[in-house]
Amino acid sequence: MQNSIFQNQYVRGLIILALLGVVGALTSYTYFTLKQAGGVYSGKTTISVSGKGEVLAKPDISSFTFTVQTNGADAITAQNENAEVMEAIVSYLKEKGVAETDIKNENYSLNPKYRYEERPCAFSSYCPPTDPIQDGFEVYQNVLVKVRAIDTAGELIGGVGEKGAMNISSLQFTIDDESSLQDEARAAAITDAREKAEGIADSLGMKLGKMVGFYEEGNAPMYYGGDTRMESAVAMDSKVINAVLPTGENKIMSTVSLTFELEE
Numbered sequence: 105m106q107n108s109i110f111q112n113q114y115v116r117g118l119i120i121l122a123l124l125g126v127v128g129a130l131t132s133y134t135y136f137t138l139k140q141a142g143g144v145y146s147g148k149t150t151i152s153v154s155g156k157g158e159v160l161a162k163p164d165i166s167s168f169t170f171t172v173q174t175n176g177a178d179a180i181t182a183q184n185e186n187a188e189v190m191e192a193i194v195s196y197l198k199e200k201g202v203a204e205t206d207i208k209n210e211n212y213s214l215n216p217k218y219r220y221e222e223r224p225c226a227f228s229s230y231c232p233p234t235d236p237i238q239d240g241f242e243v244y245q246n247v248l249v250k251v252r253a254i255d256t257a258g259e260l261i262g263g264v265g266e267k268g269a270m271n272i273s274s275l276q277f278t279i280d281d282e283s284s285l286q287d288e289a290r291a292a293a294i295t296d297a298r299e300k301a302e303g304i305a306d307s308l309g310m311k312l313g314k315m316v317g318f319y320e321e322g323n324a325p326m327y328y329g330g331d332t333r334m335e336s337a338v339a340m341d342s343k344v345i346n347a348v349l350p351t352g353e354n355k356i357m358s359t360v361s362l363t364f365e366l367e368e
């Protein structure tokens with residue numbers, strides 16, 4: 105009986121010693137791991153800041169669209185009439201200095217036309233119309249025109265209207281080559297972000313280190329100022345009053361995000 109009790113106490117002692125050894129091993133492993141890593145995070149402290157830059161510039165090119173719509177008893181007649189009107193408009197634009205490469209067809213469609221006839225009704229009651237009856241053909245042609253001498257845009261809009269153009273719309277004033285302006289806006293955005301980063305580093309009592317990250321958002325140019333509403337050409341005493349078209353300015357924007365290391 106005494107031997108059994110002694111054996112049980114001996115086994116329990118061995119188990120306790122084994123558990124203490126495991127705990128000690130884990131403690132030592134944790135200590136040396138943290139010591140080697142210098143804490144949980146051993147990398148350098150970084151900050152990320154955003155910056156914005158913008159450049160204003162006057163447009164140097166304009167564009168507008170127009171439609172030529174013609175009708176005919178048959179497809180050939182409708183197409184021929186459309187070609188005649190379009191030829192007159194294109195010739196006028198070329199005479200006014202618009203290059204052939206700046207006159208671009210956007211859409212051309214030929215479709216049958218239909219009409220509906222009323223049916224005689226008894227006692228003045230409502231009668232639905234007849235089934236659609238084909239009544240010739242119609243042609244729609246949409247054209248985009250670029251005007252590089254933007255001060256002539258109003259005159260050209262009135263002129264194509266006189267030649268038979270319809271639905272003159274989508275007037276825009278843009279900048280033909282924005283690459284240098286985009287570079288200027290980006291440089292201003294980077295300067296803005298760097299100044300913000302230097303202010304944050306100074307507030308933290310640290311110095312700004314090297315840049316380790318850069319990102320630029322995609323920004324489309326924005327129209328700014330002026331008025332792009334296109335006044336329709338008004339016929340008065342057989343003369344066309346040219347549309348008044350203030351060009352305003354375009355805003356080219358850039359937004360960047362920079363990441364810097366901080367140093368003691």
